[in-house]
Amino acid sequence: MSEVIHDDDVVTLARRALGKRDLVFVGLMGAGKSAIGKIAAQALDIPFVDSDHEIERVSRMTINELFAAYGEPEFRALETRVIERLLKTGPRVISTGGGAFINDNTRRVIRDMGALTVWINADLETLWARVSKRDNRPLLKTANPRETLANLMAARYPIYAEADIEVMSRDAKKEVILREVLEAVAAHAVPASIQEADHAG
Structure with a gap:
């Protein structure tokens, strides 16, 4: 998108393109x-x-308590139910946990309900610098959390790559990343034929 477009224009185009859809952010912890x-x-x-x-x-x-008490499978089932409920009352922006989009059921729910997905990508150095400051990540409670994080990246990134939009997180102002997200959303407009059918219904 051309740099001559003003921020207000980008927001307007993105809002129009999003329509009634939810905007769902996916990606690893710390992204x-x-x-x-x-x-x-x-x-x-x-x-x-x-x-x-x-x-x-x-x-x-x-x-942490949910993981400890019920294990990851039960947590993922609850996560799917919660996200499905949230998607019924859009449009809204939904930030999901790192494992949500990896779960087949959750991913299918997000797609079936027509949400627009954004993968906030980040390299290992960026993620580790952020997550190593806090001790609230149940999946990183291992002997070598940095290696665990790298393994999670290897396993999950091919699935995150299925998202509609990919934006790289890095050492930049949040407003810079935001603009890139909005520009990408603006480029994902709902086809006019679908919008007309929606209004007709």
């Missing part, structure tokens, strides 16, 4: 899904929700 998601929601003037926070709210347990 910046929530940080970018929040300011994207503000720019687009639609609600923002972090699916992990919503899971903790409805279960009255932390993610």
Whole structure:
């Protein structure tokens, strides 16, 4: 998209392109899904929700507690149900946990409900610099968390790559990443024929 386009124009084009769809951020822990998601929601003037926070709210347990008490399979099933419910009341911006889009059921729900997905990609150095500062990542409670993170990247990145949009997270201002997200969203307009059919219904 041309650099002569002003920020307001990018926001307008992105909002028009998104229509009634939800904007779902996917990617590994530390990529910046929530940080970018929040300011994207503000720019687009639609609600923002972090699916992990919503899971903790409805279960009255932390993610760590859920993993410890029920294991990952049960957590993923709950995650799918929560995300499906969130997708029924769009448009909104939804930041998902790192494993959400990896789960076949959750990925299918997101696609079937017509959401636009954004993969916030990041390299190992960027992710490690962010996640190593906090001890709240249950999947990284291993003998070598950096190696675990690298293994997660190897396993998950091919699946994240199935998202509609990919934007690289890096050592840059959030506003720079936001603009790249909005420009990409603007390029993913719903075909006019689908919009007309939607209005007709």
